[in-house]
Amino acid sequence: MTLDLSCPDWFEKLKDGRSPLPDHLPIDREEADAAVVVFNKLRLPDVPGQPLLRDVAGQWARDFVSAIFGLVEMSEDRSVIINRPVRKFFQLVPKKNSKTTNGAAIMMTALLRNRRPNAEFLLVGPTQATAELAYDQAKGMVDADPWLKKRFHTKDHVKTIEDRKNGAKLKVKSFDSKVMTGVKPVGVLVDELHELGTIAYAAKVMSQIDGGILANPEGFVIIITTQSVEPPAGVFKSELDLARAVRDGEFTEGETLPMLYEFPAAMQSDESKPWENPKHWPLVLPNINRSVTIGRLLPKFREAKEKGVGDFSIWASQHLNVEIGIAINGTSWRGAHFWEGAKDDRLQDLDELIERSEVAVVGVDGGGLDDLLAAAVIGRCKTTRRWLHWSHAWCQRDVLDLRKDIASRLQDIADLGQLTFCDDTVADILGVADVCERIRDAGLLPKAGGIGFDPQGVAAIIDELASRGMGDPLLVSVSQGFRLSPAVWGLERKLKDGTFSHGGQDLMTFSVGNAKVIQRGNAVVVEKQTSGKAKIDPLIATFAAVTLMSRNPEAAPAFDAEAWIESYA
CATH class of the missing domain: 3.40.50.300 (P-loop containing nucleotide triphosphate hydrolases)
Structure with missing residues (x-):
């Protein structure tokens, strides 16, 4: 029964x-x-x-x-x-x-x-x-x-x-x-x-x-x-x-x-954070005035808040059961504070982004076989010109053994269809190319500067895209490190002013939460090694796409596959 x-x-x-x-x-x-x-x-x-x-x-x-x-x-x-x-x-x-x-x-x-x-x-x-x-x-x-x-x-x-x-x-x-x-x-x-x-x-x-x-x-x-x-x-x-x-x-x-x-x-998601008001705490403290009191909680609450959002997030999760959507701490990327507020659940589907966009660009980032390979698509809305975001990642299946500390999280993301485990060494390359081809065939890629890469270690992807009719000047390199600062700052601003929307994908929540920022002169740097073993490739791919969309591209005429095949032959 x-x-x-x-x-x-x-x-x-x-x-x-x-x-x-x-x-x-x-x-x-x-x-x-x-x-x-x-x-x-x-x-x-x-x-x-x-x-x-x-x-x-x-x-x-x-x-x-x-x-x-x-x-x-x-x-x-x-x-x-x-x-x-x-x-x-x-x-x-x-x-x-x-x-x-x-x-x-x-x-x-x-x-x-x-x-x-x-x-x-x-x-x-x-x-x-x-x-x-x-x-x-x-x-x-x-x-x-x-x-x-x-x-x-x-x-x-x-x-x-x-x-x-x-x-x-x-x-x-x-x-x-x-x-x-x-x-x-x-x-x-x-x-x-x-x-x-x-x-x-x-x-x-x-x-x-x-x-x-x-x-x-x-x-x-x-x-x-x-x-x-x-x-x-x-x-x-x-x-x-x-x-x-x-x-x-x-x-x-x-x-x-x-x-x-x-x-x-x-x-919990309300920007005014009503749960911070002690008058609401008894709602989630069933043993109030027995083993725990508001008076005993308040000093540590104030100390954690003074130390910064990292300590405060941990305190809130343990003492008020507030769920941490993005693991923000003192060195986190500023845009993480506004990420949750930019969700549009419809954008978990790439077809939705394609349908609503007048032009779209693709950013790609990834490392070796023990890393993620990520593609991020940013489209510009036909009616509002709001930037719309979608992402996907691929990794070799043995990453689950090589990165046991994040294996459970990667499996969760894969179960949602936002990450693909690859049993073939070129499956990730083909996956990225498939995404680029979908955007191209929808008539959304600009004639030049529509697909951006880290200039290091992308030969295999470039060869695959070229074989599908996507070469120069469509492909461009997007320098990493401090040269990404304009994209980092630009995305922060668009998240805060409400002109950037994303699908609330767990893949990106994971990546954004892992991003740690360091100051280098007048620039900021989001580096993989700063984040340790945690993965930030989807966010770096997003910054690459931001760089391209910031150039205000226009969509090229629809791709003529027959003409390309004839010229390629």
Whole structure:
């Protein structure tokens, strides 16, 4: 049976101080209430007096417990769980909201409500140390209660809590594909999933976890995480996107229940930044006035803002769950500040740009076989003369092994159709030529200066374009380094004054966020080596196209293929 797990009124619930969970969930109240009783009797181990969670935990935490343990189908005699219509629970909550403590308490509740002999429950984190934080909290709960100390045997040397009554165990596992292979747990808590976005094998491990719980009808996975300090990527992005799609009713066939404490996208992207106002912070701080207060957050908020946008972006992502669209920091390109505001989603399709443009130019940039090769198209709108932008990139497939630190992000972009992995050494060259040919055949390329390249290492592309009738004077070199300064400054201005639009492609968000600027005399330089291993080729290709469009080109007459073939022969 597929349940409706959507919660379209989630923001209204946040404003009312209620949990952002659907009201129509078919919760088994007997199971849910029994689990809440257990949860309430656990003690907070690292607070003076070790109070009961009944007295210090928020209602939002109990609502989450009710959903986890109440969304079950019981046998007629209620002795066993025969099915879980919801097997995954995704909670996005800022730091300092008892995230790890509540997670540990939920897993202790699972141990105490468990009916399966020798069942295995796992605490998993991006690092062993992260997973052990939850273990330490769970162990502290055992040590704080004499009855629990008799019931459970804690083995610190192997980070395991064992139920002396039925042999069930709660243990720490590292997030590793070898460690997770063959594991068939009843329940898994995955903490801080956002830190796994850049790990190439993370999706494989999560798949193993999801598959492992299927062996048990009562199996479940709980993900508790904050936002990422970089634009969401990899397995974190895919899980977060799914959770949002379920919450918003866009995906109705899944078995993931989201509980997301975040501001609406419009509120986060608003240039006035309403989320910076402390009066709005309680919306995303469910444990407000318990483990966290506005007064304790304000000093660090002010310090981070004073240090610059880089530190401030990280603070906001961790303490208010503000998603970083472009990873801006103190050395970032100035245009990055205005990039998000220039989006026109229709321009994700090159055909849209072609249809709306009176003339178009192509910039190309890329390095060796371990790099990206990028093409950026800028068209000039027929009616408004606004500049319209589209881009694509190619890379050899073995880049995923050579650049493991960004492999997950590249795969995400490829899944969106904005990057092509090449299994042939010339496939990227052919791809760039195909884009140029499409613009030429649409009658949009100018007669001269329509395709711009970095003058270094482009012989293969030039040969391919020449074989298709695109040679001098159409092809021009665009010098790099400080000579790109006019394009860098010019694009900044057009982004700010609203005369440049782009498709909001993840490829460009990634590239723009990676761009770091250095001052060289009176010029500015955006250099690949300044950005380290991160890729900025699509942005450099864009600057090349800006250089060409700044010359105010006019489209050449339509290309006559037959005449060219005759002259070429």
